[in-house]
Amino acid sequence: MLTEEQQLIEDTVARLLEKQWDPRRDQALLSADVARLPLWHELAELGLLGIALPEEYGGGGMGPVELTVLCRRFGRDQLRSPFLSSLILGGTALTCSPSSALRDQWLRRLATGDAALTLATLEDGAGYDHHHTAIEGQRCQQGYVLNGRKRAVMDAAGVDAFIVSCRLNGELALVLLAPETEGMAVASYAAFDGSSLATLTFNGVLLPEEAVLARGAEARAALDAALAHGALAAAAETLGACEGALEQTLDYLRLREQFGTKLARFQALQHRASDLHADLEMLRSLVSGAAQSLTHEPAHADAFAAMALAVPVGDRVCREAIQMHGGIGMTLELGIGRYLLRVNALSRLLGDATHNGRLYLERMEA
Secondary structure: OOOHHHHHHHHHHHHHHHHHOOOOOOOOOOHHHHOOOHHHHHHHHOOOOOOOOOHHHOOOOOOHHHHHHHHHHHHHOOOOOOHHHHHHHHHHHHHOOOOOHHHHHHHHHHHHOOOOEEEEOOOOOOOOOOOOOOOEEEEEOOEEEEEEEEEEEEOOOOOOEEEEEEEEOOEEEEEEEOOOOOOEEEEEEEOOOOOEEEEEEEEEEEEOHHHEEEEOHHHHHHHHHHHHHHHHHHHHHHHHHHHHHHHHHHHHHHHOEEOOEEHHHOHHHHHHHHHHHHHHHHHHHHHHHHHHHHHHOOOOOHHHHHHHHHHHHHHHHHHHHHHHHHHHHHOOOOOHHHHHHHHHHHHHHHOOHHHHHHHHHHHHHO
16 A cells, blocks of 8 residues: 555656657667656656655655655556666665765766666676676776676666776775776667667776775675665566556456457456466565565565566566467557566566575575
8 A cells, every 4th residue: 555655656657657658659769768858857857766865965865665666657657768777776876885976976966867877797607696796906006907798787878877896906896987988898789678788898997996986895785785676676667567467458358359258258367367466466565565674674685585576477477468468469569568578678687586586595594
């Protein structure tokens, strides 16, 4: 049950998306392109982009519960945007890093929608392990020199900065680099759901000391919090996508006839729809509980439990929605298949059910 304030947030976003976003019309846009649309700046003016950023930097000072309200609505309305990569993953990593002029400047820019950034943590051969990095900064007179590669960097096209994980003096570190940094190459490509990904290559990149956001235990804590909030946001977006897919499917079953009878009257389809509803109730409960847990502990394990359930539920609900539509469900014009593309893309970026389940158990045992 949403509070009056949370319901107002959802209603505001719903009205704005209804007016300015049409997934059928805008399906050719990469997620990074959305940050250049008037919609993005309206979200910023309404205070929704920085809803969970600290108030002293222009944010709303709200928490994970309000974040899930936004992400759930984005999933339902099929909004592809850099909100997850920039405001949640990047914004949380900044917020949980030690205070510095660089950090404070970027938090203000994020809250106003003037800039976007993204995390660059995944590497070849490391699977979904965001903490693993083979990039070791070599000490030099001006700071450090970085060599290596990052893969599957979310929404990298047109981004203003990257938060890159590396090792400095043997410790995990988070550093901020601009895309035009000398020695860094950004190779962007489109993912199957229309989001933008990139491979970053570092070839003798000079890293000044002032570009370091956090290191050691502080870097790990900031990254842990970012990943937990990212998992919660992805689970909430998956929930919203499933709700949208099921609602659209039920409307279709009530409308379509076969053998002179509405499809919604067929008992086999009623049972399948009931099973999907039960799946969503379970996911809804876990997402709500995880949001409450993260309110008190920024890297709480419950976020990974929610994502561990969201992956199979999202895949099952969206596949069933396509099946119950029949052949027309495979067309992009109808849009039911875009829900499946998105939930599967999220699981490939933030980890499958096995990976998130393992993270949940590791944090519960710690």
